[in-house]
Amino acid sequence: MFFLVATTSVLCQDSVPHGDLQPYFDQARKFRNQNKIDLALETLNTAANEAEKNEDLKSLIDSLHELALLYLKLDKEGDTEFYWDRASVLLKDIAYPYGDAMHKYIESILLYRSDRNFQSLFMLNEAKQLNNDRNFYNNLLLIEAKVYLNLEKYESATKNLNSLVVNTDVYEKEYLATQAYLTLAELYLKTGNLSESAKNGEDALTLAQNNGFLEEVKEANRLLSTTYEKLGLYQKSLVNSQNLVQLKDSIFTIDKNKIEVKTADKITDDYKTEEIARQEKKIEELTESQNRSELTAILTSAFLIIISLLAVTLYRNNQIKLKTNDLLQTKNKELQIARDGAVQAMEAKTNFLSTVSHELRTPLYAVTGLTHLLLEEEPQAHQKEHLKALKFSGDYLLNFINDILHINKIDANKLEPLNMEFNLKKVIKEVINSLTQSAKTNNTKLTLEYDPEIPGQLISDPLKLSQIFMNLIGNSIKFTKGGEVRVIAKLLNKIEDDVTIYFEVSDNGIGISKEKQQSIFEGFEQGSIQINREYGGTGLGLTIVKSLLGLFNSKIELESNLGEGSSFFFEIKMKSMDDLPEGDITFEITPRDYDFKGLHLLIVEDNKINQVITKKMLSKKEMTSDIANNGHEAITLAKENVYDAILMDIHMPGISGEEATIEIRKFNQDTPIIALTAISLDDSLESFYAAGCNDVVTKPFKPEVFYQKIGENIFDKKIKSSLT
Structure with a gap:
C-alpha cells in the first residue's frame, strides 16, 4: 500500500525533511498553484511510492497532509x-513538530470552512507555536486574515494582507501576493471602498495572468465584475463578466474538471484497493505458516462467530450510537458557545486595556513633554518646585499604567523569557545603583552578598530579571526606614552547563502580618489601607514579580514577622557560559552626544498638542521639521521632500502608521523611520519592524531616550553604511 500526496502552499520548504523527494513536491506545488490538480495528484502519487519504499515516515505524514x-x-x-x-x-x-503544526493548520481550515472562526484562530495560534518557517508562517497569515474578514475585524485582516502583498517568500511570493490582493479586494468591496477594491482586484488579475494562476484569474474577474457594476462602470463590468463566463464554459475547463474528478476518485479507489490486497496478503502468510487444515477450520469458526456476534449487536450498537451522538452534539454546542463567550470576553478586556492605555498615554505625553520644556526654560524657584511635583505625578501615573499593562500582557501569554548572554552581578549592581537615592532618602543601607562561585557569563533573560529585582528591592526600601536591605545571590548547584541560583531580598522594615501574607501577591494589595496611605504605591509590584517568575517556572516564597522585617526568596535555573571570558556585558544603551544642528525631520502626528511638543523638542536641539496630520499626508511629503528621519505615530485615523510605513518603503528604503507611539497591550513591536520601522520610542518618553534614538538611527546608520 502507498499513500498519495497533494501539495499545499506550506509544505515545500527547507525545514521539511523531504530529502530526495523534494523535486516532486516542488513540481506538485507549481501544478497546484496553476490549478492543474490532476498533474499535481499524479506527481505526488510517484512521491508517495518512494516514501513508502524508503520507509520515510515523516514524508509519509507530509503526503497525507498534502493530499x-x-x-x-x-x-x-x-x-x-x-x-x-x-x-x-x-x-x-x-x-514530528512540523507534522503536528500542519495537522493543526488543516484543522483550522476545516473549522474556518464550517464558520467556527474563534476555534479556527485558536488552532492557528497553536500551529504558530510549533513551527516558525517563513513560508509556513505566511500561509498561516493568509488563513488568519480570511478568518478576521469573517469576523469583520477589518483592521487586523488588512495588517496581515498588506504584509503578504510585499512578502519575500522564497517559494510562493507571487502566489501569496495574488491571494492577498484578492482578499483585500473582497474586504474593500465588503466595507464599501469600491475604488480600493477595484485597484486590488486589477493587481490580482495581472499577477494571476502573468503566472498562470487559473483559479485566481476567475476569482479576480468575478470580483471586478461586481465592483465595476457598483461603481457604475458597466462596460468594464461587462468585460470581466464575459471573461468569467468564457473561462467557466470553455471546453478546456469542462474537460479539466472531469479529469480532476476522475483522477481524484481513481487515487482514492486505488488506495482502498491496495489496503484490501495488503490485508489479504497478511492472511495468506499466516495461513502458510500453520497447518492449513487446522488453521482454516479455526479461522472459519472464529470468523463465523464474529460475524454472528456483529450481526446480533449491530442494531443495538447503532441505536446507542445515535443516542450518544445526539447527546454529544448537544454538549459540543454548549461547550462551543461557552468557549466563544470566553474568547469574546478576553478580547473585550484586551481591547478595553488597549484603548485605555492609548487614551491615557497620549495626554500624559503632553503633561511630561510640556513639563520638560518648562523646566528647561529657567523657571522661577517657586515655579520649579511646582513643575517638579507635576513631573513626579506624571511619572507616577505612567508607572501605574505600565504595571497594569505588564500584568495583563503576562496573563494574555504575550510575554516569553528571552535567552541571551549576560553578567548577573552587573545586572544586580545596576538595579542597586538606580535605587541608591531612594535608599538614602529613607536612611536605609543597601548591601549585596554575591557568591563568587557563580559563573561570570550566564544565559537567561536579564531584562526580566532586572524587573524582578527592581520591584523586590524597591519594595523593601519603601517599607524600611533607618534600616538595612540585603540582596543575596548564591550558587545552589552546577551540573555541566546547568546552574541553579538562589536569590533573596530581605529587610528589617515594618514586616507583613500572617493574615496578609496569603494575599500580598494579589493585585493592589499592600497590607492595609493605612499602609497604602502612608507609603503610597499601587500594590502591583509583587504581583508583577510573581507573574514574571512564572515565566521562569519559578515560585516566590515569603517569610515575615510584623515589626521585624521580611525575606523574599526564589530559585532560577540558567545556563552557564564558562568558555567565554568573564566581563561586563551590558544590555542598556550607552548614551552618546550627537550634533543635531541642521537636521530636517518629518513629524507624523494627528494630535495637535503632541505636534507642538515634539516640534519644540526638536527645535531645542536646532533641528527643523515638517508636520503631517495623517498617514496620507506623510506618504505625500515623503515623496516630495528629503528628510533625515521620520517620526511616525502608529495610531491615527484613516491609514495607520504601519500602513503608511509600508507605502513609504515601496519608494524609499533608506530614510530612518522611528515609531513614536503610545504603544498599547494589543500592539506588537515585531509588526512595527516588519512594516519597515527602524526603531520604536514609547510615548511618553524620557527626552534623553528620544534624542538618543534619533542620533543612533541617523548618525550610526551612516557610519555603518560607509564601512560597508
Whole structure:
C-alpha cells in the first residue's frame, strides 16, 4: 500500500525533511498553484511510492497532509478528513513538530470552512507555536486574515494582507501576493471602498495572468465584475463578466474538471484497493505458516462467530450510537458557545486595556513633554518646585499604567523569557545603583552578598530579571526606614552547563502580618489601607514579580514577622557560559552626544498638542521639521521632500502608521523611520519592524531616550553604511 500526496502552499520548504523527494513536491506545488490538480495528484502519487519504499515516515505524514489539503481544493471534505485521520494515527508514534503544526493548520481550515472562526484562530495560534518557517508562517497569515474578514475585524485582516502583498517568500511570493490582493479586494468591496477594491482586484488579475494562476484569474474577474457594476462602470463590468463566463464554459475547463474528478476518485479507489490486497496478503502468510487444515477450520469458526456476534449487536450498537451522538452534539454546542463567550470576553478586556492605555498615554505625553520644556526654560524657584511635583505625578501615573499593562500582557501569554548572554552581578549592581537615592532618602543601607562561585557569563533573560529585582528591592526600601536591605545571590548547584541560583531580598522594615501574607501577591494589595496611605504605591509590584517568575517556572516564597522585617526568596535555573571570558556585558544603551544642528525631520502626528511638543523638542536641539496630520499626508511629503528621519505615530485615523510605513518603503528604503507611539497591550513591536520601522520610542518618553534614538538611527546608520 502507498499513500498519495497533494501539495499545499506550506509544505515545500527547507525545514521539511523531504530529502530526495523534494523535486516532486516542488513540481506538485507549481501544478497546484496553476490549478492543474490532476498533474499535481499524479506527481505526488510517484512521491508517495518512494516514501513508502524508503520507509520515510515523516514524508509519509507530509503526503497525507498534502493530499488532505488538495482534496479541500476540490471541495471533497470527506476525503480530506479521511487522510487527516490517518495522519493522526502516524503522528502518535513519532515526534514530528512540523507534522503536528500542519495537522493543526488543516484543522483550522476545516473549522474556518464550517464558520467556527474563534476555534479556527485558536488552532492557528497553536500551529504558530510549533513551527516558525517563513513560508509556513505566511500561509498561516493568509488563513488568519480570511478568518478576521469573517469576523469583520477589518483592521487586523488588512495588517496581515498588506504584509503578504510585499512578502519575500522564497517559494510562493507571487502566489501569496495574488491571494492577498484578492482578499483585500473582497474586504474593500465588503466595507464599501469600491475604488480600493477595484485597484486590488486589477493587481490580482495581472499577477494571476502573468503566472498562470487559473483559479485566481476567475476569482479576480468575478470580483471586478461586481465592483465595476457598483461603481457604475458597466462596460468594464461587462468585460470581466464575459471573461468569467468564457473561462467557466470553455471546453478546456469542462474537460479539466472531469479529469480532476476522475483522477481524484481513481487515487482514492486505488488506495482502498491496495489496503484490501495488503490485508489479504497478511492472511495468506499466516495461513502458510500453520497447518492449513487446522488453521482454516479455526479461522472459519472464529470468523463465523464474529460475524454472528456483529450481526446480533449491530442494531443495538447503532441505536446507542445515535443516542450518544445526539447527546454529544448537544454538549459540543454548549461547550462551543461557552468557549466563544470566553474568547469574546478576553478580547473585550484586551481591547478595553488597549484603548485605555492609548487614551491615557497620549495626554500624559503632553503633561511630561510640556513639563520638560518648562523646566528647561529657567523657571522661577517657586515655579520649579511646582513643575517638579507635576513631573513626579506624571511619572507616577505612567508607572501605574505600565504595571497594569505588564500584568495583563503576562496573563494574555504575550510575554516569553528571552535567552541571551549576560553578567548577573552587573545586572544586580545596576538595579542597586538606580535605587541608591531612594535608599538614602529613607536612611536605609543597601548591601549585596554575591557568591563568587557563580559563573561570570550566564544565559537567561536579564531584562526580566532586572524587573524582578527592581520591584523586590524597591519594595523593601519603601517599607524600611533607618534600616538595612540585603540582596543575596548564591550558587545552589552546577551540573555541566546547568546552574541553579538562589536569590533573596530581605529587610528589617515594618514586616507583613500572617493574615496578609496569603494575599500580598494579589493585585493592589499592600497590607492595609493605612499602609497604602502612608507609603503610597499601587500594590502591583509583587504581583508583577510573581507573574514574571512564572515565566521562569519559578515560585516566590515569603517569610515575615510584623515589626521585624521580611525575606523574599526564589530559585532560577540558567545556563552557564564558562568558555567565554568573564566581563561586563551590558544590555542598556550607552548614551552618546550627537550634533543635531541642521537636521530636517518629518513629524507624523494627528494630535495637535503632541505636534507642538515634539516640534519644540526638536527645535531645542536646532533641528527643523515638517508636520503631517495623517498617514496620507506623510506618504505625500515623503515623496516630495528629503528628510533625515521620520517620526511616525502608529495610531491615527484613516491609514495607520504601519500602513503608511509600508507605502513609504515601496519608494524609499533608506530614510530612518522611528515609531513614536503610545504603544498599547494589543500592539506588537515585531509588526512595527516588519512594516519597515527602524526603531520604536514609547510615548511618553524620557527626552534623553528620544534624542538618543534619533542620533543612533541617523548618525550610526551612516557610519555603518560607509564601512560597508
